[in-house]
Amino acid sequence: xxxxxxxxxxxxxIRSRRxxxxxxxxxxxxxxxxxxxxxxxxxxxxHSDAVVVSIFVNPTQFGPTEDFRIYPRTPEKDLxxxxxxxxxxVFMPDVSEVYxxxxxxxxxxxxxxxxxxxxxxxxxxxxxxxxxxxxxNMVQPDCAVFGQKDAQQIYxxxxxxxxxxxxxxxxxxxxxxxGDGLAKSSRNVYLKVGERPLATVLYxxxxxxxxxxxxxxxxxxxxxxAMADVIESVPEFTxxxxxxxxxxxxxxxxxxxxxxxxxxxxxxxxxxxIDNMRLK
Ligand code: AMP
Numbered sequence: 001x002x003x004x005x006x007x008x009x010x011x012x013x014i015r016s017r018r019x020x021x022x023x024x025x026x027x028x029x030x031x032x033x034x035x036x037x038x039x040x041x042x043x044x045x046x047h048s049d050a051v052v053v054s055i056f057v058n059p060t061q062f063g064p065t066e067d068f069r070i071y072p073r074t075p076e077k078d079l080x081x082x083x084x085x086x087x088x089x090v091f092m093p094d095v096s097e098v099y100x101x102x103x104x105x106x107x108x109x110x111x112x113x114x115x116x117x118x119x120x121x122x123x124x125x126x127x128x129x130x131x132x133x134x135x136x137n138m139v140q141p142d143c144a145v146f147g148q149k150d151a152q153q154i155y156x157x158x159x160x161x162x163x164x165x166x167x168x169x170x171x172x173x174x175x176x177x178x179g180d181g182l183a184k185s186s187r188n189v190y191l192k193v194g195e196r197p198l199a200t201v202l203y204x205x206x207x208x209x210x211x212x213x214x215x216x217x218x219x220x221x222x223x224x225x226a227m228a229d230v231i232e233s234v235p236e237f238t239x240x241x242x243x244x245x246x247x248x249x250x251x252x253x254x255x256x257x258x259x260x261x262x263x264x265x266x267x268x269x270x271x272x273x274i275d276n277m278r279l280k
Pocket of ligand 1: 029035039040145147173183184185
């Protein structure tokens with residue numbers, strides 16, 4: 001496994017792989033890797049000859065009051081985990097390598113970028129799409145793998161790839177969960193011991209709405225109230241939203257189609273948690 005820090009080294013390595021006819025798969029991450037990230041690496045491996053992983057905590061996707069400075073950073077452990085997955089190339093640039101001195105042009109995420117996560121975290125998706133576009137241009141992968149854990153993010157990345165004609169395939173990977181249903185996340189380390197068992201509220205709310213849907217209630221109100229009942233049972237959790245959205249628009253629809261997605265996010269103490277589930 002090779003580790004590079006500059007765009008020049010990255011491009012040189014990838015060029016030589018292409019000359020050897022390799023198909024390049026890409027997994028962008030912010031590090032603090034866990035089993036969820038490693039599952040993306042395995043999916044990428046199944047779709048490509050060479051797997052490139054980036055580790056970059058992207059400052060432009062954090063709001064001024066968010067956790068950029070304290071976001072968990074565990075580079076040695078990350079590299080050991082990636083080595084264990086037979087990763088070919090790891091790109092670990094610093095902020096100035098990615099943004100230079102005076103970058104000004106950004107990617108506008110469009111209307112679906114200012115709802116749900118975008119409403120709670122203004123400019124988050126502008127930061128995400130801008131860095132993903134930059135990384136795509138640096139790596140020029142044949143395919144890139146993202147987790148369904150961040151459903152609105154993957155929706156917007158797909159739109160960006162389509163609307164701006166990026167020549168690559170986007171592959172989605174399932175959400176990896178703890179035994180009790182909590183979606184794995186680098187931010188779970190922020191949960192206090194007493195909060196950890198309560199954090200299953202998101203998964204339990206999603207399951208309750210999924211059950212309601214399976215019983216034949218596709219009405220938006222019914223699905224929202226199934227989630228609200230579970231949420232009310234955990235007063236420590238303050239929901240930002242708990243609803244269902246359409247696959248096509250990432251907006252609410254009533255009734256909800258069987259291709260729709262249940263989405264939930266909120267705050268448990270000082271920790272922000274998000275989760276989602278495809279309806280079935
Ligand atoms: P992050 O490092 O949090 O920016 O995440 C990098 C990639 O890992 C994104 O595509 C996420 O959607 C994905 N990811 C994060 N958590 C999980 C999880 N529990 N299961 C699957 N993928 C995940």
